[in-house]
Amino acid sequence: MYTLKEKTVVTLRVNGEDRQALIRPGDILLDTLRDGLGLTGAKPGCLNGDCGACTVLVDGTPIKSCLMLTAEAVGHEITTVEGLSDTPIQRAFIELFAFQCGYCTSGFLMVCHALAGQMQTPPDAVIDEWLESNICRCTSYEEIGKAVRAVLNGEIK
Amino acid sequence: MSKTGIGVPVIRKEAASKVTGEAKYTADFLEPGTLTAQLVTSTCAHGVIAGIDTSAAAGVPGVRAILTGESCPELCGAILKDRPPLARGKVRYYGEPVALVVAEDAFLAAKAASLIKVSYEPLPVVHGPGQALEPGAPLIHEGLGAYKRIVADVYPEPGTNVCHREKVRKGDVEKGFSECAVILEARFKLPQSDHIAMETRAATASISADGTVFIRTSSQAPFEVRKMLSELYQIDEGKIIVEVPMVGGGFGGKAPVNLEILAYLASRAAGGRPVRLVNTREADMVSSPCRMGLEATLKLGATEDGILKAAEMTFLIDAGGYADIGPRLAKAIAVGCTGPYHIENVSCDSLCVYTNHPYVTSFRGFGHASVTFCIERALDKLARKLRLDPARLRYKNALMPGQTSPTQVKITASNCGNLQACIERVKGLVNWEEGDRLDMGGGKIRAKGIAAFWKTSNSPPDAASGAFISFNKDGSVNLNVGCVEIGPMMKTTAAQILSEALKMDISRIHVNMDVNTRYTPYHWKTVASMTTYMIGRAVLRAAEDVTDQLKSMAAVVMKCAPEDLDIGDERVFLRSDPSVFKSFRDLVHGYHYENGNALYGQMLGRGGFIMTDLNFLDRETGKGKPGPYWTVGAQAVEVIYDTVAHTYRLTKAATVIDAGKVLNPAMAEGLVKGGMCMGLGLGSREHFQYDPAGRVLDTSLRTYKVMHFGQTPEYLVAFVETPFVEGPYGARGLAEHGIVGIPAALGNALSVACGAELDELPLLPEKIWMAKTGGRL
Ligand code: FES
Numbered sequence: 001m002y003t004l005k006e007k008t009v010v011t012l013r014v015n016g017e018d019r020q021a022l023i024r025p026g027d028i029l030l031d032t033l034r035d036g037l038g039l040t041g042a043k044p045g046c047l048n049g050d051c052g053a054c055t056v057l058v059d060g061t062p063i064k065s066c067l068m069l070t071a072e073a074v075g076h077e078i079t080t081v082e083g084l085s086d087t088p089i090q091r092a093f094i095e096l097f098a099f100q101c102g103y104c105t106s107g108f109l110m111v112c113h114a115l116a117g118q119m120q121t122p123p124d125a126v127i128d129e130w131l132e133s134n135i136c137r138c139t140s141y142e143e144i145g146k147a148v149r150a151v152l153n154g155e156i157k
Numbered sequence: 158m159s160k161t162g163i164g165v166p167v168i169r170k171e172a173a174s175k176v177t178g179e180a181k182y183t184a185d186f187l188e189p190g191t192l193t194a195q196l197v198t199s200t201c202a203h204g205v206i207a208g209i210d211t212s213a214a215a216g217v218p219g220v221r222a223i224l225t226g227e228s229c230p231e232l233c234g235a236i237l238k239d240r241p242p243l244a245r246g247k248v249r250y251y252g253e254p255v256a257l258v259v260a261e262d263a264f265l266a267a268k269a270a271s272l273i274k275v276s277y278e279p280l281p282v283v284h285g286p287g288q289a290l291e292p293g294a295p296l297i298h299e300g301l302g303a304y305k306r307i308v309a310d311v312y313p314e315p316g317t318n319v320c321h322r323e324k325v326r327k328g329d330v331e332k333g334f335s336e337c338a339v340i341l342e343a344r345f346k347l348p349q350s351d352h353i354a355m356e357t358r359a360a361t362a363s364i365s366a367d368g369t370v371f372i373r374t375s376s377q378a379p380f381e382v383r384k385m386l387s388e389l390y391q392i393d394e395g396k397i398i399v400e401v402p403m404v405g406g407g408f409g410g411k412a413p414v415n416l417e418i419l420a421y422l423a424s425r426a427a428g429g430r431p432v433r434l435v436n437t438r439e440a441d442m443v444s445s446p447c448r449m450g451l452e453a454t455l456k457l458g459a460t461e462d463g464i465l466k467a468a469e470m471t472f473l474i475d476a477g478g479y480a481d482i483g484p485r486l487a488k489a490i491a492v493g494c495t496g497p498y499h500i501e502n503v504s505c506d507s508l509c510v511y512t513n514h515p516y517v518t519s520f521r522g523f524g525h526a527s528v529t530f531c532i533e534r535a536l537d538k539l540a541r542k543l544r545l546d547p548a549r550l551r552y553k554n555a556l557m558p559g560q561t562s563p564t565q566v567k568i569t570a571s572n573c574g575n576l577q578a579c580i581e582r583v584k585g586l587v588n589w590e591e592g593d594r595l596d597m598g599g600g601k602i603r604a605k606g607i608a609a610f611w612k613t614s615n616s617p618p619d620a621a622s623g624a625f626i627s628f629n630k631d632g633s634v635n636l637n638v639g640c641v642e643i644g645p646m647m648k649t650t651a652a653q654i655l656s657e658a659l660k661m662d663i664s665r666i667h668v669n670m671d672v673n674t675r676y677t678p679y680h681w682k683t684v685a686s687m688t689t690y691m692i693g694r695a696v697l698r699a700a701e702d703v704t705d706q707l708k709s710m711a712a713v714v715m716k717c718a719p720e721d722l723d724i725g726d727e728r729v730f731l732r733s734d735p736s737v738f739k740s741f742r743d744l745v746h747g748y749h750y751e752n753g754n755a756l757y758g759q760m761l762g763r764g765g766f767i768m769t770d771l772n773f774l775d776r777e778t779g780k781g782k783p784g785p786y787w788t789v790g791a792q793a794v795e796v797i798y799d800t801v802a803h804t805y806r807l808t809k810a811a812t813v814i815d816a817g818k819v820l821n822p823a824m825a826e827g828l829v830k831g832g833m834c835m836g837l838g839l840g841s842r843e844h845f846q847y848d849p850a851g852r853v854l855d856t857s858l859r860t861y862k863v864m865h866f867g868q869t870p871e872y873l874v875a876f877v878e879t880p881f882v883e884g885p886y887g888a889r890g891l892a893e894h895g896i897v898g899i900p901a902a903l904g905n906a907l908s909v910a911c912g913a914e915l916d917e918l919p920l921l922p923e924k925i926w927m928a929k930t931g932g933r934l
């Protein structure tokens with residue numbers, strides 16, 4: 001862990017590439033990704049850890065990037081929605097109408113992608129536990145549940 | 158050929174962009190050199206602004222401008238000009254914008270904003286519309302009589318807190334009640350709540366050297382933004398460009414002009430530099446407008462066999478500190494006051510009332526979820542008095558062709574659909590016949606509630622829309638329409654309608670996802686579930702325009718009469734022999750003869766649409782036509798209720814809507830389910846609470862709870878299809894409607910379950926406990 005005093009250039013490992021960003025010590029990862037690196041897939045929804053729209057993966061684990069300092073992310077492997085390409089969960093979200101406005105979608109995708117990567121056949125309670133971290137105001141959640149289950153049970157590969 | 162036309166589950170056009178992070182929303186655009194604006198908001202619900210000290214803030218390096226109410230003397234509003242963009246003289250609600258800081262970046266803006274010191278002399282607070290009408294209540298707008306009215310049909314009552322009053326008088330209520338065997342009186346109280354679109358409102362503004370104003374905003378109504386800025390600041394409409402990219406949910410909250418004015422003022426103060434203003438979640442909840450609260454008194458009368466005879470109702474809208482669209486909410490409630498039932502004698506007063514709560518605007522359902530809660534709860538109580546099955550009571554009184562609405566519009570199967578069919582279907586979906594209250598043992602009750610609803614547009618009588626069509630040289634089509642893509646797939650629906658009209662593959666129809674007021678045809682607003690109808694009609698007209706052009710051009714080239722030709726699959730062909738044809742690609746950019754001669758230029762199609770037979774309502778009786786049609790439906794909710802803890806689980810939620818024609822089954826189902834989910838949130842948990850000084854307590858998603866994954870019931874959706882003759886292929890709008898009857902159905906289910914009358918929302922366990930026990934342990 002660094003000690004940062006003023007604006008400093010740091011190197012972040014994002015979607016498999018090293019990227020440099022000029023940050024203040026108090027900058028949150030979400031702002032650095034969006035305003036510093038132009039990766040606007042992660043969205044601000046509350047900046048308070050309540051909505052999950054800003055979720056990215058840090059070393060494969062879903063993290064709310066509004067709650068993580070950029071400085072804390074140095075040295076870790078960050079994956080944003082821009083790092084997903086033609087994954088089963090993206091296809092499932094499209095085919096099963098798991099979004100409307102799309103604003104919550106990158107956050108949900110990251111959670112679902114990580115879940116599918118970490119567990120084979122999680123019980124419903126575990127799926128609920130993973131996905132209750134995020135809010136979608138458009139869908140009924142049923143569609144999102146169907147999409148993640150279709151990936152977990154291999155219907156959509 | 159892949160998918161063509163309507164009635165099929167087409168994937169939305171922008172799907173790929175939304176699962177890759179590529180879809181851009183307003184705050185995702187950041188040009189270098191963009192300044193950040195930050196709001197300073199009122200910490201007082203009602204008070205005189207004694208002073209604003211900006212000196213420390215101005216000393217922060219990188220601060221480019223600080224604005225207060227003194228810097229902007231204008232008043233704004235869509236109906237009544239009663240709201241200063243930044244509070245001037247006094248504040249009227251907690252969260253009201255009082256100052257705006259513009260700085261080089263967000264960090265500096267936040268730092269400067271925190272240094273602005275505002276002092277208030279508190280005034281007595283008006284906590285609700287009932288209190289606002291009491292004699293001697295503090296006046297919120299002392300100058301009410303002097304405000305400029307933007308529309309002719311708004312009637313503020315100076316010297317009071319009444320911003321507007323809408324009246325319905327139909328038949329003879331006194332006589333009606335005298336014919337009744339049973340009379341029911343009830344009172345209801347519904348709180349303010351909030352849209353919580355996942356994208357908070359955002360706007361950027363810049364002013365170029367020639368004075369052209371550029372606004373990018375998360376608005377449902379870009380053409381309203383243009384109109385209001387033009388009118389407020391005397392800028393030609395042509396010199397204002399409003400652009401709307403993808404929008405992260407609207408639900409009515411992004412229909413009013415709000416941050417755009419502040420962003421414009423900020424840019425103006427900073428020499429025209431681009432300025433970005435993005436709401437924090439807290440500001441989005443309390444500073445920007447929220448959802449109305451309601452206090453209502455209802456009196457219903459029925460004959461012994463359950464025929465409704467008379468209704469007398471008063472609705473008091475908690476509009477908060479400013480009018481915004483509140484007077485129209487009052488109108489919508491009055492227009493729909495009886496629910497979709499025939500009542501010969503109706504007297505209804507619907508008031509938009511100022512309070513010291515955050516001000517309100519349109520919200521999914523436009524007041525109907527609230528009025529439906531009142532009428533549908535009242536009907537259940539009446540059914541109990543009459544010892545009638547509540548579903549039967551609704552079925553018996555359902556509005557039928559030939560009868561009239563409260564504002565005396567004649568009902569037809571086309572303009573109002575078939576409610577009875579919806580009621581029957583929804584009963585089947587939730588197995589209504591097994592009974593609405595089943596004791597499962599172990600202190601658990603399984604209970605069901607039902608509700609029916611209707612909703613029309615309550616739009617301006619001259620709401621308009623348009624569509625442009627151009628062609629690519631390969632014969633594919635570009636469709637340009639002015640609806641905003643806020644989620645319900647309107648752009649794709651427009652493409653589907655065009656695909657059906659031109660009988661061509663939808664993948665060959667490209668549609669603009671953004672709106673830009675300079676090159677997109679005008680569209681009133683993306684609200685009121687009117688987009689399918691309005692855009693659809695414009696698209697059909699544009700399709701007819703190009704079809705006529707294609708046929709008359711091909712007729713010359715093919716040496717036949719235009720009426721002998723038909724189109725399909727990007728071809729114009731002989732009706733008598735489809736193997737004789739010309740392809741679109743050979744026609745749409747001029748016809749080229751072998752010798753080099755060419756005929757006709759590029760083909761351009763256009764379609765304009767305007768509502769035709771709507772009118773203003775009579776001020777004394779409400780008589781008039783408020784919308785082109787109603788969408789009707791019936792809903793039910795099933796819960797499992799714990800008789801000891803007064804908690805409950807949502808087990809089923811069902812909706813049957815008369816859609817006229819379902820254009821995209823997958824999307825229609827998704828919209829209705831999403832609406833139900835939101836309705837369950839409103840019914841079970843969502844509300845603003847205030848402290849004794851009128852300050853909102855629920856200003857984050859930590860304490861303001863919405864529905865989450867894993868808390869949802871099984872959803873059941875079905876459609877009835879009674880064509881709306883004037884709609885595109887018979888379709889009615891249905892984007893809002895999933896929400897409308899759900900809080901009512903939930904209230905009915907829980908009232909049956911607990912055996913007490915639950916007449917307030919949200920239905921928190923402690924509220925149920927209070928209603929059941931009166932607070933005694
Ligand atoms: S923005 Fe990070 S959880 Fe909402």
Ligand code: FES
Nearest residue numbers: 100101136137138
């Ligand atoms: S799709 Fe709009 S918030 Fe989830």
